[in-house]
Amino acid sequence: MMxxxxxxxxxxxxxxxxxxxxxxxxxxxxxDRGALECFCKYQKIYMELRDEYESKCGALMANxxxxxxxxxxxxxxxxxxxxxxx
Amino acid sequence: xxxxxxxxxxPVKIERPNPATAKIIMAQLGGPDGExxxxxxxxxxxxxxxxxxxxxxxxxxxxxxLAHLEMISAILHQLTRNMTPEEIKKAGFSxxxxxxxxxxxxxNSSGEPFTSAYFQSKGDPITDLTEDMAAEQKARTTYDxxxxxxxxxxxxxxxxxxxxxxxxHFQRFGESLRTVQDHLDSKNFYAFNPAFDKKQx
Numbered sequence: 001m002m003x004x005x006x007x008x009x010x011x012x013x014x015x016x017x018x019x020x021x022x023x024x025x026x027x028x029x030x031x032d033r034g035a036l037e038c039f040c041k042y043q044k045i046y047m048e049l050r051d052e053y054e055s056k057c058g059a060l061m062a063n064x065x066x067x068x069x070x071x072x073x074x075x076x077x078x079x080x081x082x083x084x085x086x
Numbered sequence: 087x088x089x090x091x092x093x094x095x096x097p098v099k100i101e102r103p104n105p106a107t108a109k110i111i112m113a114q115l116g117g118p119d120g121e122x123x124x125x126x127x128x129x130x131x132x133x134x135x136x137x138x139x140x141x142x143x144x145x146x147x148x149x150x151x152l153a154h155l156e157m158i159s160a161i162l163h164q165l166t167r168n169m170t171p172e173e174i175k176k177a178g179f180s181x182x183x184x185x186x187x188x189x190x191x192x193x194n195s196s197g198e199p200f201t202s203a204y205f206q207s208k209g210d211p212i213t214d215l216t217e218d219m220a221a222e223q224k225a226r227t228t229y230d231x232x233x234x235x236x237x238x239x240x241x242x243x244x245x246x247x248x249x250x251x252x253x254x255h256f257q258r259f260g261e262s263l264r265t266v267q268d269h270l271d272s273k274n275f276y277a278f279n280p281a282f283d284k285k286q287x
Contacts, residue, residue: 074138076138078145
């Protein structure tokens with residue numbers, strides 16, 4: 001059974017990868033309207049998921065740390081550790 | 087994973103190309119104490135690091151070194167723009183030019199290719215951090231030597247910035263080594279390897 005945080009993380013990873021992939025297509029097809037619309041759609045999905053994830057699990061980038069909660073940047077697990085990928 | 091920021095960490099604006107100086111600064115692209123070796127050293131070492139503070143430090147300094155690699159590449163790119171064959175020959179840049187034209191390729195200042203033999207990832211936190219502190223000082227000395235050879239303020243400014251960062255990184259790695267030691271037996275730091283041996287009860 002997948003927990004709420006795990007599900008959120010999976011969705012975030014998927015939306016983030018969608019942007020990675022469409023980004024490459026747009027680099028070689030900068031005028032493709034369909035791809036632009038698709039990128040825009042995933043930008044919105046990604047930003048919403050990111051904000052929810054960061055409020056629950058901490059910042060994805062050091063510059064986005066919510067300092068009200070202290071320096072959470074260094075908190076375990078780090079992405080290469082098994083615990084971060086379960 | 088990484089995301090690219092479309093900006094340099096510190097501006098590089100060199101008005102006068104100078105391939106002879108590019109040859110010297112190549113040391114900090116793909117040389118033994120250069121920015122590529124620095125980045126690969128820290129980003130490789132972090133997987134064996136047991137303490138969260140030091141995992142963060144190696145990640146963040148290793149990432150900053152990638153930005154420094156980009157700054158050195160930008161310096162080399164601007165120093166080698168609009169070269170004529172006569173200027174290339176006069177500057178002693180022919181050996182690089184014949185292989186790479188004005189492309190950026192990581193080698194040391196005498197043209198030897200980059201190799202991971204320039205750094206270690208020993209899987210022992212004390213050993214790795216001691217190497218890291220030495221690496222920052224070696225890079226600082228290299229930048230000092232570059233500053234002894236280069237007069238153009240357009241080149242000196244970003245080089246001075248990079249030199250200063252070596253000193254800051256040395257300080258932070260010193261603190262990181264202290265963090266590791268604080269978790270160990272002060273009577274014998276070498277009783278076991280905290281990245282490999284099971285912690286003694």
